Amino acid sequence: MGKLRLSLKVPAVLLGVPVPQSENPYIAVPISSMIVRVGLEPSKDPSLELLGEPPRAPLIRGILEEFWVRLCRGMEMSYIARISIEDVVGSPGPSGVYAALTVALLHSLAKEHGEVLDEYEIAEMGRLSDPFNEGPPWSGIVDALRFSVCYGATVAYRNEEEVAKFETGGLGLKYESFLPVREPRITRESVGGEIYNALVKLSGLVTLEGAIMIREGRELGEVLKRLTPLQEAIALGVWGLSPRRGRILAPGLPRNFEYYRAEA
Numbered sequence: 001m002g003k004l005r006l007s008l009k010v011p012a013v014l015l016g017v018p019v020p021q022s023e024n025p026y027i028a029v030p031i032s033s034m035i036v037r038v039g040l041e042p043s044k045d046p047s048l049e050l051l052g053e054p055p056r057a058p059l060i061r062g063i064l065e066e067f068w069v070r071l072c073r074g075m076e077m078s079y080i081a082r083i084s085i086e087d088v089v090g091s092p093g094p095s096g097v098y099a100a101l102t103v104a105l106l107h108s109l110a111k112e113h114g115e116v117l118d119e120y121e122i123a124e125m126g127r128l129s130d131p132f133n134e135g136p137p138w139s140g141i142v143d144a145l146r147f148s149v150c151y152g153a154t155v156a157y158r159n160e161e162e163v164a165k166f167e168t169g170g171l172g173l174k175y176e177s178f179l180p181v182r183e184p185r186i187t188r189e190s191v192g193g194e195i196y197n198a199l200v201k202l203s204g205l206v207t208l209e210g211a212i213m214i215r216e217g218r219e220l221g222e223v224l225k226r227l228t229p230l231q232e233a234i235a236l237g238v239w240g241l242s243p244r245r246g247r248i249l250a251p252g253l254p255r256n257f258e259y260y261r262a263e264a
Contacts (some may be wrong), residue, residue, distance in 0.1 A: 003039040003082075004108045008100045010034055010092035011148035011155075012173065012250045012260060014224060015210040017234040018137035020184050022200040025158040025207040026141055026251070028148035029220060031173045031260070032090030034100065038108040040079040046072035051084040056094040059178065060101075063253070066131035067102055071109065074129060079112075081105055093175040093260065095252035099145035102126050119150035120160055138254035154220075156211040158204075164211065171220045172263035173248065179257045181239045199234070206230045224248065 009030035016026030034055075048065040050057055068081050083101060092100075106125055110117045117125070123143050130142060144157035147165075154166040188196040206227050213223045232243040235257070241249060244259060252258040 003037040003084075004104075004111055005086075006036045006038070006104050006107065008034055008036060008104060008149055009152045010090070010096040010100045011145050012093050012096050012175075012258065013141050013144055013252070014171075014220075014248060014250055014260075015227060015231060016141075016144075016207045016251065017203050017231055017238065018141065018251050019200050019203050019234070019238055020137065021188055021196075022137055022203075023159060024137045024140055024200070025156060025162070025204050025211075026144040027154065027156050027207055027210050027214070028144040029154045029168065029171060030148060030152065031171055032088065032092035032096065034088045034092070034097075035086040036101065036104050037084045037086060038104050039082045040108055040112050041082070043078050043080045046078045046080070048081045048083070051082060054083070054085045054097065054101075055088055055092055056097045056175075059094040060098045060253075063131055064098060064101055067126075067129050068105055070131060071105065071125070071129040075109070077109070079109070081108070090172075091174040091263070093250070093252060093258040094178060095141070095145055095250075095256070095258060096149075098253060099142060100149050102129075103146055103149045119147055122146060122150055123160065132254040134254040138251075141251050142253070154214065156207070156214075164215075166211075166214045168214060168220055173260040174263045176247065176259045176261050178252060179241065179259070181241070181255050181257060184238050185240050186238050199237070202230075203234050206234070 010032040011028040048068040148155040154168045235241045
């Protein structure tokens with residue numbers, strides 16, 4: 001087949017902190033965009049080639065190929081996928097690039113067989129093919145990112161029954177670094193059910209308040225300025241992540257956080 005050309009928004013999760021053993025809400029916001037070409041070639045064994053110098057390629061190349069192999073085997077198909085990125089506007093992080101490129105692969109595989117997937121099918125097939133096996137709360141982050149890619153808009157997401165999209169203004173953020181985390185410092189067992197439930201509720205209320213402010217037409221910068229201190233406090237308590245001055249902390253791929261700063 002000929003190469004499929006796609007223009008994609010690339011998001012980051014800017015509100016919502018993963019709290020273990022809970023289904024958390026998240027707000028994913030487009031911060032960048034890219035133009036991608038995907039070509040598929042029938043093969044004996046599935047494989048993936050990421051051509052050129054895609055952003056964050058060293059961080060996602062391996063898991064992206066694992067995703068493709070799992071997807072092909074799950075669908076009982078076999079292709080070589082070749083992805084080339086023609087243009088990138090902005091500075092996306094690894095989680096957003098992974099979400100955008102997996103959406104592109106799912107679109108391409110469906111088109112190869114004369115089908116079109118909606119955003120719910122993309123989220124479900126993507127989740128089944130992700131090589132993470134983490135489940136909530138981390139799976140919800142990737143889901144939120146994929147819905148944002150599919151809609152090309154800001155998305156508030158908790159699960160597939162609770163998805164809302166918003167038209168928002170731009171937000172100039174530049175990806176800076178990522179930070180892996182291990183075991184959480186706070187668990188239901190360590191602090192007891194009542195305190196833990198209150199923490200989960202607080203995390204959800206921060207995201208809900210952000211969604212309400214966005215729906216009311218508040219600028220994203222204003223929303224983040226108001227709610228970031230609460231977000232940072234939850235991340236510090238649960239994961240031991242200290243705030244960085246002038247940086248926005250965003251949950252990324254499972255057991256990783258990302259730091260962004262405002263573009264000059």
